[in-house]
Amino acid sequence: MEPSLLAFFAIVVGIPVAGGIAASMFQRWLAHKERMSQLIANQTAEKAAQYASHVERIEARLRIVEQIVTDGGAQTAAQIEALRKPLVSSQTAER
DSSP: OOHHHHHHHIIIIIHHHHHHHHHHHHHHHHHHHHHHHHHHHHHHHHHHHHHHHHHHHHHHHHHHHHHHHHOOSTHHHHHHHHHHHHHHHHHHHHO
């Protein structure tokens, strides 16, 4: 075979085949990156919901503490005991 004919076939056949393979690899890489970003977004949303729930519980407890601090009287001891019960049960649940 002549070198010019060999170069012609390399250009006509080799370059398009290599380009097709590269394009296919790039598409698979993009699909992988998209899937990874979706998983990260789902995890982030789940953590945000957990943090929101945790903040909600803390705010509820803080409201009770504010009531205890601003309200003097005999009910204070009962309110403190009421606060201790959920704290003890939540600590045992975390373990």
